[in-house]
Every structure is written in C-alpha cells, then in structure tokens.
Amino acid sequence: MVQETWVKNLVEKISKLRDLGLDPYRVAYRYDVTAFSEDIKNKYSHLQPGEETNDTVSVAGRIWHIRRHGGILFIDLYDQMGRIQIVLRRDTVKPPKDALLDLIDKGDFLGIKGRIIRTKAGEISILAEDFDLLSIAWRPIPFHEFGVKDPEQRYRERYLDILLNSKVRKALVDLYKIEMTMRLILDKKNFVEVHTPKIQPIYGGALAKPFVTKIEALDRMGYLSIAPETYLKRLVVAGLHRVYEIAVCFRNEDIDVTHYPEFIQLEAYKAFGDWNDILDLTEELVAESVKAVYGDYKVEITKPDGEKETLDFSRPFKKMTLEEAVETYGGINIKNKTHEELVEIAKQLGVGIDDPRKGKLVENIFEKVAEKKLRNPTFITLFPRDISPLARPYRVDPNYAERFELYIAGMEVGNGYSELNNPIIQYMAFKEEEELRKKAGRGTETHPMDKDFIRALEYGLPPTGGTGIGLYRLIQILSGLPSIKDVIPFTYVIPDDFQTLAEIEPKLIEFYKDLYVKE
Structure with a gap:
C-alpha cells in the first residue's frame, strides 16, 4: 500500500x-x-x-x-x-x-x-x-529521521548509505585527502608513481591466497595481484630508484571487520636505503598526512563501542621488538625458546599451531597477547626470518629479518623491511617456501617460486628499503567506523531480486518513450 x-x-x-x-x-x-x-x-x-x-x-x-x-x-x-x-x-x-x-x-x-x-x-x-x-x-x-538501519541494505544500496551517513561520507573524503598528502610528500622526495599489473602469471609480494582467473586470448591462467612488491622492485632494478604505487590488491581470504578481499595500500621503495630509512619514511607519511587532514597530531576518535580515545601521531612513534612486545603485554618470555616450547605456550593460549614454521608460532602468540594493546602508533621490529621471505636477514642475527610492522589502535597498518637483494638467497627462500607448500598443503600461506623476479635480481638490485601502508585500515581507525567495509565505497554483494520503477509502473515508460530514439 x-x-x-x-x-x-x-x-x-x-x-x-x-x-x-x-x-x-x-x-x-x-x-x-x-x-x-x-x-x-x-x-x-x-x-x-x-x-x-x-x-x-x-x-x-x-x-x-x-x-x-x-x-x-x-x-x-x-x-x-x-x-x-x-x-x-x-x-x-x-x-x-x-x-x-x-x-x-x-x-x-x-x-x-x-x-x-x-x-x-x-x-x-x-x-x-x-x-x-x-x-x-x-x-x-529516508533521510536522517530513519536512515539505513538494515545492515544488508547498507551495503547493497551503498549509494543510499553514503548519502545518509555523514560519517561514512567523510571517511571517503578523508581517505582521498590522506592519499593526496602522501603523494605530495613522496613527490617532494623525487619518488615516481607507477602502475603495476593487476593480472599476473605468478602472484607474489605477500603471503596470501590469490584470486584465479583465465586470459582467454592466451588460453593461460592468471592471478589477481595480491601486492605490487615484486614488480616495484623490478622497476628499481630498471633504474627507477624511488618508486611507489597506491595499489588495488586482491586476496581471496577472510571477510571480517578488518579484512576484505579487495583493498588499497601504498607501497614505496627507496634504493640505497634500508629498513631504518623506510621506517622514518613510513612514520612521516602517516604522521604528516594525519596532521594535514585532521589539523593535529592528536586525533580523538570514537570507537565502535562509543568510547572516546585520543590517538597521538606525534613523531617519533614508539618502537619495540616483537619479543619485547610479547613479554611487555603478555608477560611471556619467548626469546630463544625451542619450537616445542613455543607449541606448549601456544596451546595454553589457545592459538593456532598447525603451521610448522617456528616464526608463525611466534607471530600467533604476539597477535594473541599484544596486538590489541598497541593503541598509539607503534613499530614492532625484528620478525622471524622464516616468515619474511622477501626481507634481508638482520645484520646482527640472521634468525631475524630487518622487518617492522606498524600498529595503530590494535590493528596492523604497515609493513616494511630491508629488501632482500641477493638472488641466491632469494632463490633459497622461495625454494623453502615451495617445499613447505608441498609438505603442509595449500592452506599454509607461502610465497610461490618466481623465477623471473629472481632473474631481475640477478641483473642487480641496489640496497633498498620498502614499505606498505594499508590505507583502508588507517582511515577505518581515524573515522571510528566498526568495519573496513564502511570505508570502502562499494563492496561485493549478491544481486537481489527487485523491480525497477519501469517494471512497477509501465506508464513511466510511456512518458519517455519519445526520448528513446532508435533508428
């Protein structure tokens, strides 16, 4: 009626x-x-x-x-x-x-x-x-009096949700402003913005499950890009010594409040630098873009539960090793523990132990006891080498990688390291990943063998530092929205069955039939 x-x-x-x-x-x-x-x-x-x-x-x-x-x-x-x-x-x-x-x-x-x-x-x-x-x-x-209350309708008719929800609309605009600020910072440092392929013969640059497609013209399988990393490093080999991309990435994995199969991240690579240089760059990009958009390094956010929290993006950000974070926030000493000892700790905490890598156990323990407690921007450093196949070994102890991750409001936002530029070590790392994949099965996140990338390294990659910053996650935190889907303009929805107005009332077609001219 x-x-x-x-x-x-x-x-x-x-x-x-x-x-x-x-x-x-x-x-x-x-x-x-x-x-x-x-x-x-x-x-x-x-x-x-x-x-x-x-x-x-x-x-x-x-x-x-x-x-x-x-x-x-x-x-x-x-x-x-x-x-x-x-x-x-x-x-x-x-x-x-x-x-x-x-x-x-x-x-x-x-x-x-x-x-x-x-x-x-x-x-x-x-x-x-x-x-x-x-x-x-x-x-x-419905306008403000009612708004879009049904969660399914919010994402199905996203244009209506954005129209009515000023918080979501502001997040989309703020994301654009953050991207623009980061571009300006990188431009002043002589970085070049590029585009890497989104359909690739071998996926790589991260440990993730890809989307599989087919190129009909070539009768070949292809993969949607999970990260631009290996192609950006190919460009460093090619002479573009400072290069970046604000890249659309695809990972065929979980959908939850902090994960979505399609997302954007900024990845930047700086030749003749290491993880210390790239950590400073990551800090500058995040801190200065936040200040430019929100007017201050200190930003008050409203968490999904309604509680207010002030995040301080003043530089320098806090730094601690992964092992220090586990001990500080979980009261657990994992340094120099054997694989068997780590398995027992993981069992007591109720975290996964299926992955055979020692480093994955360490990472799982960290995520359980420390991750959510990292509120202000914090760099976690020295990740295990066996879960960092594209990073250089730590120059003091090769059991670790010269790798950091940036955490804000209990969420991983960035990942960077000294890039592995030795083609022999890179081959061995990929070979180890390949063997692990055969042994542990496809459910284990491993990096595939990429011989062309190794061949590129064989032409010579200078010492290089690289970083990736998850822009959707960053804006989700700053906007205080409960789900990453809230800051993505449009997400995948299963088509529903409904009638357009032309189907509901054919008389509307009669009104405009004369404008639909066909020869």
Whole structure:
C-alpha cells in the first residue's frame, strides 16, 4: 500500500512537470555553479543578523529538508561540501515556475541563483532570485529521521548509505585527502608513481591466497595481484630508484571487520636505503598526512563501542621488538625458546599451531597477547626470518629479518623491511617456501617460486628499503567506523531480486518513450 502511494504520487508529479514544460529530463541538461556551501559560509561569516548583500551566486544540490511557512520556503540544500539554507519567496517566482513550489520535495536537485544574506535568526543563507528543478528523487529517501538501519541494505544500496551517513561520507573524503598528502610528500622526495599489473602469471609480494582467473586470448591462467612488491622492485632494478604505487590488491581470504578481499595500500621503495630509512619514511607519511587532514597530531576518535580515545601521531612513534612486545603485554618470555616450547605456550593460549614454521608460532602468540594493546602508533621490529621471505636477514642475527610492522589502535597498518637483494638467497627462500607448500598443503600461506623476479635480481638490485601502508585500515581507525567495509565505497554483494520503477509502473515508460530514439 505504501509503495502504491508513492508510485502514484510520482506519476502525478511527472505528469504535472510535463504539462508545465518543466520536466527536468527534457529541459535541464546543465547548471552553472559559481560557489559552494562551505566557501559561502566562511566568506560571509562576518555578516550580522538581518544583513543582506548584493553579491549573487549560483549553487546546486539536493534538497535535504523543506519547510513551507506561508509565502516563504526554507530549504536545506546539500552540495558536495555541506549544507546551505535557501530562502525562496513565492511572490518573487513567476509562472510557470511558481507551480514548482508545491511540487519540489526532499531528495530533488535544485539550481539556485540568489543573493547572500544572514537571516534575522542568524543563519547565512541564499535569498533566491531564480531557481531550476534539475532532477527528482524517484524513490523516497529516508533521510536522517530513519536512515539505513538494515545492515544488508547498507551495503547493497551503498549509494543510499553514503548519502545518509555523514560519517561514512567523510571517511571517503578523508581517505582521498590522506592519499593526496602522501603523494605530495613522496613527490617532494623525487619518488615516481607507477602502475603495476593487476593480472599476473605468478602472484607474489605477500603471503596470501590469490584470486584465479583465465586470459582467454592466451588460453593461460592468471592471478589477481595480491601486492605490487615484486614488480616495484623490478622497476628499481630498471633504474627507477624511488618508486611507489597506491595499489588495488586482491586476496581471496577472510571477510571480517578488518579484512576484505579487495583493498588499497601504498607501497614505496627507496634504493640505497634500508629498513631504518623506510621506517622514518613510513612514520612521516602517516604522521604528516594525519596532521594535514585532521589539523593535529592528536586525533580523538570514537570507537565502535562509543568510547572516546585520543590517538597521538606525534613523531617519533614508539618502537619495540616483537619479543619485547610479547613479554611487555603478555608477560611471556619467548626469546630463544625451542619450537616445542613455543607449541606448549601456544596451546595454553589457545592459538593456532598447525603451521610448522617456528616464526608463525611466534607471530600467533604476539597477535594473541599484544596486538590489541598497541593503541598509539607503534613499530614492532625484528620478525622471524622464516616468515619474511622477501626481507634481508638482520645484520646482527640472521634468525631475524630487518622487518617492522606498524600498529595503530590494535590493528596492523604497515609493513616494511630491508629488501632482500641477493638472488641466491632469494632463490633459497622461495625454494623453502615451495617445499613447505608441498609438505603442509595449500592452506599454509607461502610465497610461490618466481623465477623471473629472481632473474631481475640477478641483473642487480641496489640496497633498498620498502614499505606498505594499508590505507583502508588507517582511515577505518581515524573515522571510528566498526568495519573496513564502511570505508570502502562499494563492496561485493549478491544481486537481489527487485523491480525497477519501469517494471512497477509501465506508464513511466510511456512518458519517455519519445526520448528513446532508435533508428
């Protein structure tokens, strides 16, 4: 019954617009926008209540609220930057547009031309001198009164969720600003931004399960990129000594609040540097982009449970080894423990012991007892060598890798190391991974043998440091949103069964059949 009512009202509205000659899908093809809401409010903040100007602007946006008071309409109009109030007086609108004043509704798009004023109530507004209906909302929008409550609908109709949820919308904009700031920092340091292949003959650069596809033209299998690392290091070999990519990556693994199969990360490689140089670069990229976007190194976030927390991105970030973190936060000494001893500790903690690598046991114990307790940005260093096949051995003790991970608010956000540039050691590391894969099965995360990458190293890779920063995770933390899916514009959803308006009401097709011209 509710659907029948709004569809009936929609048909009546379009019929009236056609009769008036003001159907926006026939007459409104563009609109000159000369100003944006927030710029107007900032520029004219000095106006006193009741003060008017002769400054004329043109704005366009969606009607969020509309209040009719006798001969005056007060409209909250939203553009990309925010909200501006529109004051529309009936006695200034000439036919046939005067009829629109009773037809326009929440969700419709308007173009407004008018003067800047501050109302007696004290609000910066635009006193409309002319307006145009540019588009209509065909489906009813719940707006703030109700919002999108159903979790499935939030992701299925993501455009509606982003429209209604200012926190999500801000996160998307802030992510763009963080990326832009990181690009500026890297550009000043003479880094070159590149694109690496997303369909690859051999996946690599991380320990993860890939998506498998087929290239029909070649009748060959391919893999979606799990990381750009090995291709970026090929470019360092090729003479691009400072190179980076903000890369889309695909990992055919879990979907939970911190993992999604498709994500973006920034990976950067600096020749003639090591993990110390790249740690400093990672710290600068994160700290300075946060300050640029949020105005301070200290950022108050609202955690998913509603609790407030202040994160301090002031440099330098805290540093500790993985073993120190386990002892500090878990009260467990794992240094120099045998594999059997680590298995017993893992069993007592209830963490996984299936992976035969000693380093994986250590990492699992760390994740259990320490990870969630790392709140302010913290670098965890010296990961076990056997779970770091692309990193150089620690120069003091080759049982460790010159590798760090960055943790913020209990979540891994970055990973970097001194890059392994010896092709013989790289071959041995890949060979060991290959044997482990045969022995332990495909469920174990291992790096495949990549002979072409080794061949690239055989031409000579200079000492190099590399880093990867998970941008979705970083913005999830800063926005205080509960799931990584909340900061991804669109996620994979199983198509649902529903009717479009053309299927619900065939009369709408008759309205526009003449515009659907076919030879």
